[in-house]
Amino acid sequence: MSNSIRRSSPASWAPGRLGSKSSGADAGGSSRCRCSRKTAKMTRNFVQNNLVKLGCAAAALVLFASAWAEPQEWRINIQDGGLLEFVQQVAEITDKDIVVDPRVRQANNVTVVSNTALDREGVFELFLSVLRVHGYTLSRAGDVYTVVQNTVGKQMGGGIESDSAAPDEIITEVIGVNHILATDVVKTLRPLIPQYAHIAALESANVVIISDHAHNIRRLLTIIEQTDLPGTEIIIVVPLEHAWAGTVARLLQELAPASLGSAAQGPTSVQIVANEGNNTLVLRGKEKPLRRVEAIIRQLDQPDTASGGTQVIQLDHADATEVAEMLNALASATPGTNDEPAPSVHAYESLNAVVARGDPSFVNDLRGIISQLDAPRGQVLIEVAVVEVSADANNSLGIELAAGDPTGASTPLITTTLNGIIGELLTRLASSDEAINPAIAAAAAGSPTLALTRLDPDKVSFGAIVNALAVDANADLLSTPSVLTLDNEEAQITVGQEVPIVTGAFTTTSDGASNPFTTVSRKDVGIDLSVTPHIHGQSLRLELVQEVSNVVDTALEGFTDIVTNKRKLTNTILVDDRQTIVLGGLIQDDQRNTLRKVPVLGDIPVAGALFRSSTNVRIKRHLLFFLRPTIQRTPQDLSDITDAKYDGILDLRVDAAEAPQNAEGLFQGR
Template sequence: MKFKSALSAVLFAASAPSAFALAGESSPEPTRHVMNFDDVELSALIADVSTVTGYTFIVHPDARTKRVTVSSSTPLTRDQVFDVFLSALRVHGFTAVPAGRSTYRIVPERQAVSDASVSSADSNTFTTEIFALKHSSARDVAAVIKPLIAEQGQVVANNASNTLVVVDYASNLPRLRAMLKQIDTDPSVTQTISLKNIPAREMASILTALSVQPGENAAAINFQAVSSESGNAVVLQGDEALVRRAVEVSRELDSHDRTEDSLRVIPLNNATAVDLVPVLQQMAVAMDARRAAGGELEASTTIAQHEPTNSLVISAPPETLGALERIITDLDRRRAQVLVEAIIVEMSDDTARELGLQFLVSGSNDSTVPFVSTNYSRSAPSMLALAGALSSDTPFNTGDTETNPFAEAAINSLLGLSGLSVGVGGQDGDTLFGAILTAVENDTQSRILSKPFNMTLDNGTSSLLVGQEVPVATGEVLGDSNSNPFRTVERRDVGVGLNVTPRISNDDTIRLDIIQEVSNIAQAITTGSSTDLIFNTRKIETSVIADDGEIIVLGGLVEQTESMTNEKVPVLGDIPVAGRLFRSEGKGLARTNLMVFIRPTIVRNRTDARNATTRSYRYLRAQELWDGQENSAESLDRFVNQVLGSPPPQ
């Protein structure tokens, strides 16, 4: 079996030959031994100690060849022999680590550190002990005792629990305990400072901040400053040096009379004074009431605004004034802005087809020719009007169309026809006849693109309108004699409008309250002496949430309208094939697509504002270049440079 070679250790039992000299064998007292070893191998000493003590030793291979010299003139007890043995091991860099009942392992000291027990009665064995500190910093104490432990020992500071973990020889631990007891004492002193000018809370905050050095943990500093508002005093407790320094600083700061500081004029950079006054007044009332409840009889707080300079004028006790100044600093921050860009796209396609035949047969004067005519309310002119204008019986008919207004109107109506028109007409004796065939197809496509955009402050409201103000009659009042009517008129905005109120949240999402409207005049209707207007309006009023720079759709409309018109002569218009001569047909199709998109962009600083401006300016120049107006784009750059006195955005 290769147990011995695998472990590289030697097991010594009590039966090994002894090299000890016995003394006092006839005495009833414990047996004593005289140790005399002169340059012998360590394994021989281990064997003799095993015989005397009865312990079993497991020896590290490196310890077998070591040579030792031990000499004692005084007889030693069994325990003393074991202590001398451990000391001899320690001289050669080895130690004995308990490995069970009456069993030890002989290992190098560096290995024994990790195997050290929590407690040990042997002074020459490595032992682990934990020291809990109450007043001193574990990190600082570890640096002090590190040089005092054995070379192979260890000391670890646990800042979280403020404890020390020490691994060292058991014989050295009592010295460390005594030293730590002296080090870990409470050096705190307590002192109270009465203040005259500076509020106690403000002074306590200053002293606490000064006691912590850069990079230090405030919890590890033995210093505390507590304010007493009722007596305007600060209680200091902690290290004597820190307390002494805090007293000097507080006296120096409190030596300045702050009576004149009870009045402040604070100019605002971003906020509006009129908006801040109500908020500050509410806070001042609460602080005045709290001071009054504490028994303080100081003057109340007064807050006013100076609108021309956008400044606040505050008269208040020092503590209240300091609190109000902090509130003003927080509220008078530069507010973010939001650039809101909208795209309104409207596409329409109207298609209309019409096919119809009109004819007329009629007699003139006393002719017995019957009257027959077809007329449809379509785009073709009235056959009766044409026949009447061209008839020789018309009083105005002079044979010259330039002097016959009816003939002139008839010709103009024919010339105004759209599409294909084929007709024939004339007069044969007493008979007037005529026919017009009309075929029309209209296809109208339109594409309207609007891009309104504006910028506003966070929680501010912006309004943009590009259009006209159109007068709309809302009423009419007659005079006493029902004459000289008085008409009331209201002006209405017509065009493209965009109203936006953005609100930026902490996660950079934006809530938008939006009113977007596109309107125009469809047509005018005249009734009597008054004219009414009909408006086309497309309006969206909604609230949405969008991410920064995200394009979202607000709404839209997809509409398709089909219409069919069939005008005919009863019975005759229903005759197959031939019935086409007695009817007029029309068909219409109208499609409308309307979409509104919007994109909000947060503008927090100068760089964001510059980027937004450059993007809009580049879009304008690109439009000019796309339309082939290169000279116009260059003129725009020169105009911006001349008027604003700076190069255009690039």
């Protein structure tokens, strides 16, 4: 490493030995000189020598003072020097307080070649250039300078005056623009600044803020001054009083599609955007063509000579009839004038559209309301599982006796239960049915049975059966329906049948004429579930009405028509999305007692038990409803649930090899 920092001045001074030469005679030193002569000569030489020395000393003082009075200059030449050492030398030369950030790394490749003498300011500017080359800069806070990285220099709070700053010093400049947009300036100048610099636009004040080296900011400032000239693009807002902004914008675009419209481009183009919310037009372009378009708009914005503005607004999601009813209630509060009738709204169901008629400003207000009402609604898939849990107690106790002669009669001689098991056996025997297996016949009763028989086709046969039964049942899955409905719309699930019920009959008239007829009405019997979902974020409020009805097996005493049982539950619950809930409490208790006996003999105390059989049946049914609501917000949600249901169908198919891969395949080729 070779470093050389030399100070040079216009006048140099080097002290030397001063003296004078002696003459030849004096140098010879003649002995012929007398003592007095020698003494006079020595005196004269002493005086002359002292005068010469005083003159030389005075000249040296003059030269020394002139040297320090001139400005000091340095020649800096460094070969692979250290950055931190260079910072220290510059601080000594410029007499400035310089702090080095800890993130600044030592660099041993600082090279400076200079053949020109520099003053203190020149050395300082050279120092800034060296820092910038190595990725560093100076941040100033008062009289203290800090060496930092370029990437953080813009955040250290440098000065905001570019005129007095050194070219390589990072500063922040606020540049105001008058005729162009600050955002457009930022887009244009961003490629011209380094990565460590910063440029942003403050739209509210239409100014550009740049943090960069001073020399680059001066260059960007020159570019802005040359482009921020009158005649560039401007933006104006044109309010409309009578015409509708959307209609005027479409009309102007149809007149000149290439030069007018929201996507128009070119030096004479004018971009037009309709703001239907406040019925205004936003224009952007050069001032001269923009003013021409503004004049056309003023001519189009004239009062309607017809009875009022009429617009057809088509709906995408909402129901036209419901929207029209709501808007008519709103329009009824706005009376008409002498020149304009009262506003009105009508629904056109074929196109699902509403026709609004009235003052254009009021109709435009209606359009804003309709756009908010015509929003897509979520859907809810409601899956239901109806389970009936029954506890049956079937207690049977009795004895069946029978005897018969197949050769004498086709029926048994005596039996306690003609329709019982033992009676069936003897009846088959009497008909010469040899394929009789008493064990199989007894098993047909489906209950524990003790049987004692003697079956002989040629002789008298007899039998005795002791029957004892106690049966318990379990749960039964009655139905698993599912339904898809819109938010706030009622969905109804009905699983059952229609039962005819006689409501009236007529046989004869008062004069004896016969014209009989019967009036019959039908009633739904089965499971009926009505659900109205209300979506609240990720939860739902469900309004439920569930009803279960069935026909009584045996008619009640005093009733000639059928009798139905009905169980109904109405409630409102709050559940989360895809949360399974259970609703129950519908309990039905049926009891039936049956007594079979031989007349007279069955009533004998004690011994009558041999001639009678009793059955007590008690059935308690508990109905449970399992519900799982699922919110469907996107078409993909519907596709997923459809595929899941389709996969369940494939599980029930015997030959699933030829089945389509998904639900969409069901409709291909059909």
